[in-house]
Amino acid sequence: MLPSYYEFYNPVKILSGNKAVENIPFELDQLGARRPIIITDRGVAGAGLVRIIEKAFADTTLSIGAVYDETPPDSSIETVNTIAGIYRKTGCDSIIAVGGGSAIDTAKGVGIVITENSEDLMKFMGAEMLKKTMKPFIVVPTTSGTGSECTLVAVISNPAKNVKMAFTSYKLLPNVAVLDPRMTLTCPPKITAATGMDALTHAMEGFYCNQKNPMSDAYAGAAIELVRDNLVEAVKNGKNENARLAMANAACMAGTAFSNSMVGMVHGLGHAAGAVCHIPHGIAMSIFLPFGLEYNSVKAADPIGRLLVHWGGFDEYMKTPVAQRPARTVELVRAMKDTLYGLCGLPRTLSEAGVPREKLPEIAKTATGDGSLLLNPEELEYDDALRVLNEAYA
Amino acid sequence: MRKRYMPFRSGKKHFKTFVVKCVCFILGRGLQAASRVDADVRREIREWIPEGFTILFKVWPEGPRLGLESRGGMLRFRGTSLDDADLVIYFKNIDNAFMMFTAQMGVPQAFAEHRIFVKGDISVSMSLIRCLNIVETHLFPPIIYRRILRRPPSMGLKKQFCRLYIYLVGIPIGI
Ligand SMILES: NC(=O)c1ccc[n+]([C@@H]2O[C@H](COP(=O)([O-])OP(=O)(O)OC[C@H]3O[C@@H](n4cnc5c(N)ncnc54)[C@H](O)[C@@H]3O)[C@@H](O)[C@H]2O)c1
Ligand SMILES: [Fe+2]
Numbered sequence: 001m002l003p004s005y006y007e008f009y010n011p012v013k014i015l016s017g018n019k020a021v022e023n024i025p026f027e028l029d030q031l032g033a034r035r036p037i038i039i040t041d042r043g044v045a046g047a048g049l050v051r052i053i054e055k056a057f058a059d060t061t062l063s064i065g066a067v068y069d070e071t072p073p074d075s076s077i078e079t080v081n082t083i084a085g086i087y088r089k090t091g092c093d094s095i096i097a098v099g100g101g102s103a104i105d106t107a108k109g110v111g112i113v114i115t116e117n118s119e120d121l122m123k124f125m126g127a128e129m130l131k132k133t134m135k136p137f138i139v140v141p142t143t144s145g146t147g148s149e150c151t152l153v154a155v156i157s158n159p160a161k162n163v164k165m166a167f168t169s170y171k172l173l174p175n176v177a178v179l180d181p182r183m184t185l186t187c188p189p190k191i192t193a194a195t196g197m198d199a200l201t202h203a204m205e206g207f208y209c210n211q212k213n214p215m216s217d218a219y220a221g222a223a224i225e226l227v228r229d230n231l232v233e234a235v236k237n238g239k240n241e242n243a244r245l246a247m248a249n250a251a252c253m254a255g256t257a258f259s260n261s262m263v264g265m266v267h268g269l270g271h272a273a274g275a276v277c278h279i280p281h282g283i284a285m286s287i288f289l290p291f292g293l294e295y296n297s298v299k300a301a302d303p304i305g306r307l308l309v310h311w312g313g314f315d316e317y318m319k320t321p322v323a324q325r326p327a328r329t330v331e332l333v334r335a336m337k338d339t340l341y342g343l344c345g346l347p348r349t350l351s352e353a354g355v356p357r358e359k360l361p362e363i364a365k366t367a368t369g370d371g372s373l374l375l376n377p378e379e380l381e382y383d384d385a386l387r388v389l390n391e392a393y394a
Numbered sequence: 395m396r397k398r399y400m401p402f403r404s405g406k407k408h409f410k411t412f413v414v415k416c417v418c419f420i421l422g423r424g425l426q427a428a429s430r431v432d433a434d435v436r437r438e439i440r441e442w443i444p445e446g447f448t449i450l451f452k453v454w455p456e457g458p459r460l461g462l463e464s465r466g467g468m469l470r471f472r473g474t475s476l477d478d479a480d481l482v483i484y485f486k487n488i489d490n491a492f493m494m495f496t497a498q499m500g501v502p503q504a505f506a507e508h509r510i511f512v513k514g515d516i517s518v519s520m521s522l523i524r525c526l527n528i529v530e531t532h533l534f535p536p537i538i539y540r541r542i543l544r545r546p547p548s549m550g551l552k553k554q555f556c557r558l559y560i561y562l563v564g565i566p567i568g569i
Contacts, residue, residue: 003506003507004507005507005508005509006507007507007508125513125514125515125516126482126511126512126513126514126515126516127511127512127513128511129513166516210502210503210506211506262506299544365441368520368521369442369516369517369518369520369521370516370517370520371516371517371519371520373520374501374502374505374506374520374523375502375505375506377544378544378545379543379544379545381545
């Protein structure tokens, strides 16, 4: 059934596959830029991935203005302002983000500061507060998870005020996303598994939450099938370029899906668990996803049942009676969690992730302030959140 | 005859604007009264909405508006006096505001359909939405609020008292 009204927007040009990175200078030129700053982190630079980008500029008339490789995990306002200073001092005119969600969201923050010419990011919190067009912005994801290369969201923390600031604006969508299999080959198994579950969560929540629409469904369904067929292989055999590229596509498509059909309580609980106990985003997603599916199985029985065709395959879908499809979907997601636990020790519960039990009330309270609860099919209040957290604990 | 081209004037939607302005008044005073007598609303304000925080509902770009300010643990109705606020909830046009204010559509659906957007801290707006949901159960009969709330509450005796207070004192007198 069509929603009574929906909107969909994805202007990102996708470059996917063999030697995609080598096309970056040409794309920059098309965008009218000559001097990008590269924003990345130590882990990514240490894996030699920035070298690949730098080499792509050989024999061109473009030059890299600066490389900032000290992005901390989870983006913060100080880093953003530091990088904006470097950008101005070195006369850059465009941004290339190379990394996972942390580097990409930091780069989005830098884009806001430079474009609006204001160090006070707080002013732009919320939706559609950005009016000016951003500087040319290219993203090279090195994890296959956040899909931030195709989303309108940036989450940046303000440690001084102890808040996570959320920005949503179509202006935050990059111009180009570069999916090159070489860029994720070095991603360690556990990060591959966690980020892959993040991508799966984007696709599944996008598929059953209240903003779903035919366009987002198409992206979400395809992303789920790619994860189903490639995640385990990418974790087992990180050097498999086909599996890596497939996962990069999955994350990117899942990002497109949730950028247009926002996620729900799994992210609400995950953001809260991340804020209170600093568990990595993907691990939180993996822990909470089956609970989110279960919790919404009444209100969203139809889409959750239909997830089975994408996640379990056609045979599985046909042989499961309609009424049992939601429960079967949950079972098969749990099965994936067990497989990943066996392969790389990806935590399945909050206790395995090292969350102290006495933190659960604080996580529940924080979750009730998360915007993603708004689009969750079922209402989630403090008591409900606490109940789910307790179930997810052991 | 050559057709003559001139700037076109779209006029005004007087009826919808009038209705939205009325509901702004009722909702503003309703929220204010609920923040005095309803324990759940009071708890929301205590936990999430800091002293001095200002809230504005506004029809984009310069349409009807409804201002509130958090003072002494209550939400004070500020009428149309605020131009900007710490938290601004915009309706993209008067039709969207009309649809929501005549209970044809709840907040989650309006948000899902991009009919409203928020400037400011999302966590405060989540709390405000819970307050709105509660006030809706006071202002509207069950047949209406059951349709727009994801989880309609059961209304005990205390809630019935809140409703009476809001209708008999809160809205007419404004305390
Ligand atoms: N904006 C969005 O749409 C969106 C969506 C989901 C999550 N997020 C945010 O993204 C962040 C998480 O991002 P993430 O999960 O991608 O993790 P991340 O960016 O924090 O990276 C995790 C670690 O992996 C390392 N790494 C990354 N790629 C590597 C590679 N190819 N080889 C070797 N090491 C590599 C990094 O150095 C880092 O230490 C969170 O802050 C989350 O809030 C944003
Ligand atoms: Fe995510």
